[in-house]
Amino acid sequence: MSDDEVEGFTYTPADHELCTLQPIPRIIVLRFSPPVEVRATDITTWPAWAMGLHRNDPASLRALYKQHFPAVKHSVLQNGGTDNDAQDMFQEAITVLWLKVKEGQFIPESDPGGFLFRVAKYKWLDVVRSAAHKHMKVVHDDRTSEVRADVPDDIEDRIVRLRGVYEKLDDKCRTVLDRFYYERKDLATIATEMGVEKESIRTIKYRCMMKLRAFRRTIAGEDNLGEL
């Protein structure tokens, strides 16, 4: 069995070919320049898919989905899962990939298809081995530690922690903050879309971020902020 194989759960070269990301025919205008730390690594040298993820470009997400989900779905279905399971695993894998790209932990030359496949596979094996699936036949996989290396515990903990922060926001804060920080729209555009004044959006953004700040301060305490 090759390094990319687990019995009944195989990532084949054909899968890899399916996963090749095509250039994205879309011009993206950045409102923000990249964060200071990332600028040092010069993301302009990154492949299109990585730059797209870094800029929160939905077309890049959609392209990753289109190119790489079929291989994950095929494997999950082959291993007793459903389409829903495959979607869950793939979305978890995309989230890990996104965070790694955001934090400059992902080697830009790396193949996103292989990474997504491995992470989704590892996550599905975890599900299969869970109590809910104890009656299913589990194929022995002696490569678990290698697969897990793609998803160290700290990044999973970090995702859980970040989700917890976002859950603290109410809908109106999410509406404004999503558009500003994720979609990277300027205040005037958001104001026009929401039918309010630019100054109101600026105020809402500030107040929502102060709510998050207060929440983070509460859960982190003064001494261990650096661990966040």
Next chain:
Amino acid sequence: MNQNPIDRTRFEAIEAYVLGSMPMDERSAFESEMTKDSALRAEVELQRENTLAVELGAMERTLKAMRAEHAGLAEPGSAGWTNYLKYAAAIAIVLSAALWMLTRPSANERLFAEHYTADPGLPVPMSATGDPAFQDAMVAFKLGDLAEARGKWSTLLQAEPTNDTLRYYIASAALAMDDAAAAIPLFASVAADPTSGFRTKAQWYLFLAYVNAGDIAKAKGMPFDDDPTYGERVREIKAELR
């Protein structure tokens, strides 16, 4: 880290630094300040984390929206289920049509819907120290959280029962929630106050509230036909009221 909220200018400077949009010369000064100020470093780190949390949350919302685009095709043997859905959809359409016939809006309700546009609200100033409770409610109002806005303003009205701004906006929220009965007395009190800056708008919304409530006599009895802003629409609506 300071326990108090940071002011907006400071917050926006940190935000610009984290997002990489701070001009180069300012960034150098900012970084120099950070080397000496551990509290500032902590604020920067916190802002970075909060921004990332928002981005992650929004990204996952986007992913969920994409999920439907990649939902699996019907499994073999599901044709019967598909047929069942077709029949169910057909029955639902028939029932919906019947329900619509029974509950369709009256001519006056349609007239109200045609002419009613909710008050856009007041600009929300930045300072949270001026009247934060009122402004919080205004933010909710502008974002469509009408019940929240109405509740917060109603609390404030108990302390200031003669405040025409509060009465006007509580009524506006009530009317936007289709509660004309609650809106009418509040609009009426503002409309009758010659010193109120909201008087003309209150008269217009009072007129519309009467239309919405089906109180045609009171709507037609409002001497508002010659108002330079609303008169033409008032005359048009009155002509159609029945």
